[in-house]
Amino acid sequence: MRSQDIRKHFLEFFKSKNHSIVPSAPMVIKDDPTLMFTNAGMNQFKEFFLGNGTPVNSRVTDTQKCLRVSGKHNDLEEVGKDTYHHTMFEMLGNWSFGDYFKKEAIEWAWELLTEVYKIDKEILYVSVFEGNEEEEIPVDGEALELWKKIVPEDRIIFGNKKDNFWEMGDQGPCGPSSEIHVDLRSEEEKAKIPGRELVNQDHPLVVEIWNLVFIQFNRKADGSLEKLPAQHVDTGMGFERLCMVLQGVKSNYDTDVFTPLIKEIEKITGSTYGKNEETDIAIRVIADHVRAVAFAIADGQLPGSTGAGYVIRRILRRAIRYGFTFLNQKEAFVYKLVDTLSKQMGEAFPELRAQQNLCENVIREEENSFLRTLDQGLILLDQIMQETPDKKVSGKKAFELYDTFGFPIDLTALILGEKGYSLDQKEFEEELQKQKDRSRSASKVISGDWQEVNAGETEGFVGYDTLEAEVKIL
Ligand code: ATP
Ligand code: MG
Ligand code: MG
Ligand code: MG
Numbered sequence: 001m002r003s004q005d006i007r008k009h010f011l012e013f014f015k016s017k018n019h020s021i022v023p024s025a026p027m028v029i030k031d032d033p034t035l036m037f038t039n040a041g042m043n044q045f046k047e048f049f050l051g052n053g054t055p056v057n058s059r060v061t062d063t064q065k066c067l068r069v070s071g072k073h074n075d076l077e078e079v080g081k082d083t084y085h086h087t088m089f090e091m092l093g094n095w096s097f098g099d100y101f102k103k104e105a106i107e108w109a110w111e112l113l114t115e116v117y118k119i120d121k122e123i124l125y126v127s128v129f130e131g132n133e134e135e136e137i138p139v140d141g142e143a144l145e146l147w148k149k150i151v152p153e154d155r156i157i158f159g160n161k162k163d164n165f166w167e168m169g170d171q172g173p174c175g176p177s178s179e180i181h182v183d184l185r186s187e188e189e190k191a192k193i194p195g196r197e198l199v200n201q202d203h204p205l206v207v208e209i210w211n212l213v214f215i216q217f218n219r220k221a222d223g224s225l226e227k228l229p230a231q232h233v234d235t236g237m238g239f240e241r242l243c244m245v246l247q248g249v250k251s252n253y254d255t256d257v258f259t260p261l262i263k264e265i266e267k268i269t270g271s272t273y274g275k276n277e278e279t280d281i282a283i284r285v286i287a288d289h290v291r292a293v294a295f296a297i298a299d300g301q302l303p304g305s306t307g308a309g310y311v312i313r314r315i316l317r318r319a320i321r322y323g324f325t326f327l328n329q330k331e332a333f334v335y336k337l338v339d340t341l342s343k344q345m346g347e348a349f350p351e352l353r354a355q356q357n358l359c360e361n362v363i364r365e366e367e368n369s370f371l372r373t374l375d376q377g378l379i380l381l382d383q384i385m386q387e388t389p390d391k392k393v394s395g396k397k398a399f400e401l402y403d404t405f406g407f408p409i410d411l412t413a414l415i416l417g418e419k420g421y422s423l424d425q426k427e428f429e430e431e432l433q434k435q436k437d438r439s440r441s442a443s444k445v446i447s448g449d450w451q452e453v454n455a456g457e458t459e460g461f462v463g464y465d466t467l468e469a470e471v472k473i474l
Contacts, residue, residue, distance in 0.1 A: 003243045003257045006117075007063055007092070007348060010237075013112050014061035014094045017104075022056065024349070027065040027088065028301040028308055036308045037067040041093030042213075042234045048097045049173045049215060049232055058099035063239060064091045065295055065349070069311055076315070080285035080322070083251035084207050087315060088292035090239035098230030105212050105233045106146045109180065113210075117246055123183045125199050125206075126151055129165055129176030130158035137165065137225065140176040143214065147178065154196065157181075163200050166213045166234075173215045173228065180210040182245050205250060210237040253284050257344070261287040264340045269327040282326035289319035290337045291345075293363060298355040303366050316363065320370050321408055332367035335360045377407030381415060391420060395427025402428075403435065 001009075011021045025044035029035050035043065041064040047053045067088050068075040078085040096105070113119045126147050131139035139158075147156050158164075159179065167174035183195035184205040198206035215232040217225040243255040253262060262273050265283050273283050293303070296312045303313035316334065323329035338359045346353035384397050393416055401407045409428060416423050 001117075001246050003239075003247075003255060004347065006243055006246055007090070007239060009116055010092045010112070010242075011061055011063070013116055014059070014108075017059070017094075017108060018057075019059040019061040019094055020057040022060050022062045024062055024064045024090075026299045027067050027295050028299040030300075036070060036311065038064060039066055039068050039071070039073045040064070041066070041091040041236045042095070045095060045097070045234070046168070049168065049234070051230075055095075055097050058097045059095065060097075061094045062092075063348070064093060064236075065299075066091050067292055067296070069292070069315060076318075079288050080281045082202075083204055083253055083284070084238075084241055084244070086240060086252070086288050086291070088288070088295050092237040092239050092242070094233070094235050096233035098232060101216075101231050101233060102143055102146055102214050105214070105235060106143065106150070106178065109210060109212055109235065110150050113180065117242075119182070119245060121151070123195075123245075124151070125155050125157055125181040125183065125196055127157045127159040127164055127179045127181070127199065129178075130160060132161050132165070135161070135223075135225075137161070137176075137217075140164075140178070140214070143176065143178045157196050157199050159200065166215070167219060171219050171221055173232070174217050174219050174225070175213060175215040175231075177211055177213040179208050179212070181206060181208050182241075184245065184250055207241060208238075209241045209245065211235065253287065258287050260340050260344050261290065261337055264337055265327075268333050268336055269323065269329055271327050278326055282322040285322045286319045286327075286334065286337070289315050290334055290341060290363075293319070293334075294338050294341055294352060294359045295349070297359045297362050298349070298351040302362055313366065316366055317370050320367055321374075321411070324371070324374060325411055325414065330371065332364050332371065334367055335363035338363065373406050374411075377401060377405050377411075378415075380405060381407070381412060385416070385419060385421060388421065391422060393421050393423050395424040395429070395431055398423055398428050399431035403431075 015021055025038055027038050029038060029043070038044070041062065042049070044064070045055065045060075048055050065088065068085075069087050075085040076087060079087050094105075094108070113124065114121055128144045128147060129137075129140040131137055144156065164177050164179065165174065166177050181195075181199045183190065183198070184207075185195070189205075195206055200208070213234040213236075215234060216228055218228050219225055240252040240255060240257050243257055244250070244252050247255050249255055252258060262283055265271070265286055266273055271279050271283065273280060293312055293316045296308075297303075301308050301312055303309055303316055305313070319334050320329075323333060338356055342352045342356045342359075346356075352359070380401055384393060384401070388397075398409060398412050401412060402409050413423050413425070
C-alpha cells in the first residue's frame with residue numbers, strides 16, 4: 001500500500017466513525033510562548049482539554065506535522081543512527097473531546113490495524129498502565145479488561161509512568177495510556193527471545209506505533225488527582241512507522257516516504273545506500289533533515305540566530321556537516337532535494353509546493369554560508385597543526401576553533417587523526433562543560449510536553465552534543 005493511501009485510509013476510517021477530518025496545525029508555533037514546535041497531534045487541541053473553547057466536532061481526526069528536537073521530546077541525536085525516529089514526522093490521530101472513551105478508542109484502533117490494514121495480529125503487543133503507588137494512581141483496569149476481550153493475555157504488557165501515563169504539565173489534564181507495538185523480527189529471532197520482553201527497550205524491530213491516551217484526571221496544584229468531569233481520548237500513531245509495517249520493510253527509510261529522497265541523494269552525491277553504515281547514517285540524516293527544514297520554511301520559519309530559527313539552522317547545518325564529512329559534499333546540495341520532497345509530499349501538504357522556490361533559495365544560501373565557515377576552519381586547523389610540532393593538539397585549541405569559529409569538533413578530530421595528530425578530547429570536554437555552566441543561568445523549565453522557551457535565548461536549545469559546535473558562527 002502506498003503511503004498516500006495509508007494516510008487516506010486512516011482519515012477515512014475515522015470519518016466513517018463520525019470524526020471530522022481537520023488540517024494539520026503548523027509545525028512551527030507562533031502564538032504559544034511555551035512551545036516552539038508542534039511535537040504531538042494534541043498540541044493544537046490543548047485548549048479543548050483544558051475546557052476552553054469548543055471544537056468543530058467532539059470527534060476529530062488528522063495527520064499532524066510534528067518536530068521533536070527540543071524539550072521533553074528531543075529525538076535529534078537518534079535520528080539517522082536509528083531507523084525509526086525522525087526530527088519531522090507525521091502523527092496520525094483521532095480525538096474525542098468529552099465524547100467516546102476507552103472502549104471505542106481501543107476497539108477502533110484494533111479494527112483499523114487488523115481489519116482495514118490487515119496487520120497480522122501475531123506481531124502486535126499492547127501495553128496498559130501498571131499504576132503508581134507512590135503517586136496513588138491506580139492501574140488502568142478498565143483498559144486491561146477491554147484489551148483482554150481482544151488479545152491473548154500474553155500479548156498485554158504493563159507499562160510504567162514514563163511510557164504509559166501522559167501529563168500535559170505539572171498541573172492539568174492527564175491520564176493513563178495504552179500503546180500498540182509491533183514485532184518485525186524474523187521467526188528465528190523471535191524464538192530466541194519473546195517480543196514482549198523487547199517492548200520499549202529501543203529494539204529497532206520491536207517498535208511502538210500507536211499511543212492511545214485516556215485523559216481522565218486533573219492534577220491539582222497540590223499534586224493530587226481528581227476525576228475530570230468530561231473524559232477525552234487523544235491518540236497518536238507514527239505515520240512513517242505504520243508505513244514500514246504495511247510495506248513489509250524493516251526501516252522507515254525503506255518506505256516510499258523516504259526512498260525517492262534517498263535515491264536523489266545517491267544520485268547527487270554519487271553514494272550508495274545500504275553498503276556502509278557511516279554512509280547510511282549520513283544519507284538518513286540528510287533525508288530526514290531536509291524534510292524538517294523545508295516544512296519549517298514552508299510554515300514561514302526561516303533559519304536564524306535565535307529561537308525557532310536557530311533550531312532550524314542547527315538542523316540544516318547538521319545535514320550539511322554529514323554531507324561534507326561523510327559524502328564529500330563541498331558545495332551546496334541539500335537544496336536540490338526540495339523538488340523531490342515537494343513532488344512526494346506536495347499533495348498532502350500543498351504549502352510545500354507553494355513555497356518550493358523560497359525553500360530552495362533559503363536552504364542554498366544557508367549552505368553556502370556554512371560551507372564558507374567550514375573552509376575558514378580548515379585553514380585555521382592547518383595553522384594549529386603547523387604550530388604543534390609534537391603533534392599533540394590541546395583541547396583548549398580545539399575548543400577555540402569550535403567556540404570562536406564554529407568548527408565542528410568531530411571534524412577537527414577526524415582531520416587531526418588523518419594527519420597523524422592526537423587531540424586531547426578530555427580537555428575539550430572540560431572547556432565545553434565550563435561554557436555550559438556559564439550559560440546555564442539562562443535556565444528553562446521543562447514540564448510535561450510543554451517547554452518554557454524564550455525566543456531570544458539561543459542557549460534555550462537543549463542537549464549539548466558534538467554537533468553544538470557547528471552553529472556557533474551564525
Ligand atoms: P518512542 O518511545 O518510540 O520514542 P514516544 O513514546 O516518544 O515514541 P509518543 O509521544 O507516544 O511517542 O507519540 C506517538 C507516536 O508517534 C509513537 O507511538 C510513534 O509511533 C510516533 N513517534 C514518536 N516519536 C517519533 C519520532 N521521533 N519519529 C517518528 N515517529 C515518532
Ligand atoms: Mg520518544
Ligand atoms: Mg514510547
Ligand atoms: Mg508513546
